[in-house]
Amino acid sequence: MPQARGSSVAFRADGFSLVELMVVVAIIAILSAIAIPSYIKHVTKTNRVAAEGCLSEYSNYMERAYTTSLSYPASGSSAAPPKYSLDCATASQTGNNYAYSLDPATSSSSKYTLQATPQGTQQSRDTQCGTLTLDQSGTRTKSGTGTLDECW
Structure with a gap:
């Protein structure tokens, strides 16, 4: 077939190939697998610190x-x-994540124990610290499996 003057025989493709698209999808999946758990851990810790405050x-x-x-x-x-x-x-502050109470068993006119009990998703995510308590002498405790330094 004769070629017209000035025309090119090479095929020019615009866009991305399937391999390039799959590489981008794989990179996004790897970054998400790292970033999302880290973000959830950060949000859990932030909610706990707000409850301590x-x-x-x-x-x-x-x-x-x-x-x-x-x-x-x-x-x-x-x-x-x-x-x-x-x-x-x-x-709007911490009430969706923690319920606050005064422990009647350890509270009297001369002492008290305040409790912050995790609620909802905070309860399932923060098994490390669990319920946080603070008494009149400033003693801090937790009910979870983590150390006191990790939780407070």
């Missing part, structure tokens, strides 16, 4: 109440957590 706020509230009446609010009173809710415990 909220426990500290509740502890400050309890100490202010003690300086006013020379006794800590009883666990059943309207002035005691969680009936007295601070802003840090609202759903």
